[in-house]
Amino acid sequence: MPDERPECGDVDDDSAIEDLENDPLEESIEEDLKSFLYTGDDHDDLKLTSGGPDHGPLSSFYNEFNLEDEDALPTDGLSNSxxxxxxxxxxxxxxxAPTDIEQALLEHGYRGQGYARRAGAVLAYRHMQRLRRDFLENLPADDLPTRENYLFLGATGAGKTYLTEMLFRDILGVPTVVADVTRCSETGYIGDDVQMLLSELYESAGQHRGWASCGVVCLDEFDKLAASRSSARFAGEGTTxxxxxxxxxxxxxxxxxGKSSPFPTDFGFSGMGQRVTMPLRNIMFIACGAFSGLKETAELIRGRAEIGFTAKIKPDTDDSIVSRIGAELLENTKAFSNYxxxxxxxxxxxxxxxFQPLEADVLRQILEDILIESYRKEFKNEGVELVIREEVLEHVVGAARTRETGARGLRASLVPHLEEAAFQTFGHKTxxxxxxxxxxGEVELTVEGAA
Incomplete structure (x- = not known):
């Protein structure tokens, strides 16, 4: 069969290049090269394949990353733009400054947790300074402040997640995601994998990869990831x-x-869907969990747990699990491992x-300054005056402490009565x-002057 391939001289170079530039395959080539560059692989041959900055089908990609200047190559997986x-x-x-950040927390309505509040203010300040030194001053990675990941632990309703949201989303304005990690499962099984956390961060940053790489991920309910123990689990990985x-x-x-991680750009179950590489060196992770029973776990390790007829009955102190363990238990890695x-x-x-369990005076401040003040404004907008007697405030705070649910218990005790008042008065305009x-001993509702 005769060779029907055209001679090299029969092909117009300019028209061939023009056809290649209009070829839809070019987009996929550029995406592959971007992925190649983002992974930090060797780029010595990239100039040869692109054909130089002024010609060739990938000249726009070449110019975007300024490949002619070796010093301008991105070192953190982000392009110059x-x-x-x-x-x-x-x-x-x-x-x-950290003192200004703490003052902003108080102005935004955060109450109590003085120790944790100051620690969070310093954490937020150092995170922002790391970003400024990286992106504004272009300091080498070795000269940047250390990347920090924090673990907030304490009784439920103590303000762990609330502090994270207020610090980074409301005050500093960086991309912030609060995710319940109990919905995650190991990659390959039904449920979200951990890469979906980066997808949420990407969305919170308006799908701007560079801005998302400066954000904060809050791993809420982190203690619920504690693995279940079984007699079938052996040393190492086990059989379950x-x-x-x-x-x-x-x-x-x-x-x-890690330095980077791929993540899906959509939230569907698409294992073969489009994935983008996210630089991780500036993303901060904050885990929050109650860790109920951690103190008892530590006591079992130390052999302090007593059983039998001679055992001394100890009061349930689970509500103050973190306030009384101090540095001794926080540094007890084996207790966390057994947990x-x-x-x-x-x-x-x-x-x-x-995070300490909230005391009565702090709960009272939260109740008056935030919860009741909000409802007073709502009732006022409906033309209704809301009056709450002093003994009601004490009753609500006492009920919250009894339930051991922290600030969440305040709303649960008060809202049912306010809902009844709203049902009888809202919408009548009288x-x-x-x-x-x-x-x-019970909260009673009296409505005066309404139709």
Whole structure:
């Protein structure tokens, strides 16, 4: 069969290049090269394949990354344009000292937790300084402040997640995601894998990869990842498969200390869908958990637990689990390991911050300054005056402490009575007065002047 291929001289070079530039395959080639560059692989041959900065089908890609200047190559997986946009955003954020950040927390309504509040303020300041030194001053990675991951632990309703949201999302304005990690499972099983946390961060940053790489991920309910123990688990990995416990913890290991990680750009179940590489060196992870029973776990290790007829009955102190353990238990890695947390994962957190159970005076401040004030404004907008007697406040605070649910218990005790008052008075436009008071040990509602 005769060779029908055209001679080299029969092909017009200019037209061939034009056809190649219009070829839809070019987009996929550029995406492959971007992925190749983001992974930090060797780029010595990239100039040869692109054909130079002024010609060739990939000249736009060549110019975007300024490949002719070796010093201009991105070292953190971000292009020059992405870094420039991040720098512009950081310049718009006011520089706040740790004392200013703590004052802003108080102005935004955060109450109590003085020790944790100050630790969080320093954490937020150091995170912003790391970003400024990286993107504005272009310091080498070795000269940047250390990347920090924190573990907030304490009784439920103590303000762990609330502090994270207020610090980074409301005050500093960086991309912030609060994710319940109990929905995650090991990669390959039904449920979200840990890479979906980066997808949420990407969305919270307006799908700007560079800005997302400066954000904060809050791993809420982190203690619920504690792996279940069984008699079938042997030393090492064991014979049972724990896809929502140890499986997720292993997935978090690389993310908390790695340099980059691929993530899906959509939230569907698409294992073969489009994935983008996220630089991790500036992303901060904050884990929050109650760790109920951790103190008892430590006592079993130390042999202090007593059983039998001669055992002394100890009062239940689970509500103050963190306030009384101090540094001794916070540094007891074996206690966390027996609780079900991998020691390697615990080592990824540079700081463990205890949150104390909220005292009565702090709960009273939260009740008056935030919860009741909000409802008073709502009732006022409906033309109704809301009056809450002093004894009601004491009753609500006492009920919250009895339930051991912290600030969450305040709303649960008060809202049912306010809902009844709203049902009787809202929408009539006749005004009136609502009074909450204590009668026979119970909160009673009196409505005056309403139709």
């Amino acid at each position: 992405e870094r420039s946009e991040v720098a512009d955003r950081l310049e718009e954020i006011e520089i706040l 498969k724990d896809v929502s416990g140890f499986g997720v913890q292993r997935g978090l290991l690389t993310m908390l200390s 079900g947390i991998l020691p390697e994962l615990l080592g990824r957190f540079s700081r463990l911050v205890p 005004g009136g007065r609502v009074i909450l008071q204590i009668e026979n």
